[in-house]
Amino acid sequence: MKRIEAIIKPFKLDSVREALDSLGIQGMTVSEVKGYGRQKGHVEMYRGSEYAISFKPKIRIVTVVTDELATKVVATITEKARTGTIGDGKIFVSTIEEVTRIRTGDTGEFAL
Secondary structure, three states: EEEEEEEOOOHHHHHHHHHHHOOOOOOEEEEEEEEEOOOOOEEEEEEEEEEEOOOOEEEEEEEEEHHHHHHHHHHHHHHHHHOOOOOOEEEEEEOOOOOOOOOOOOHHHOOO
């Protein structure tokens, strides 16, 4: 099993979620996060004063899928989240050794 964590622009969440739903992904965790990468934030003006925006708002999506589905999920997120501009985000893939569903005690892929 693979844990897929994607950091994307907030306005891309709906299209990514719909695409993952169509792949049969049954669950995901979504968090509002802040961060920066190569863009390093920017300076804005508010009522005549400059202030630095060091962290950009982003969305973090986390899901766990079977090994066979992982490549397709990464490709789908990449396709739906890409704008072609700086700050599109990143996708991290890591291996999950075990999953247990608390309610039923199911383990492995049955717990997904």
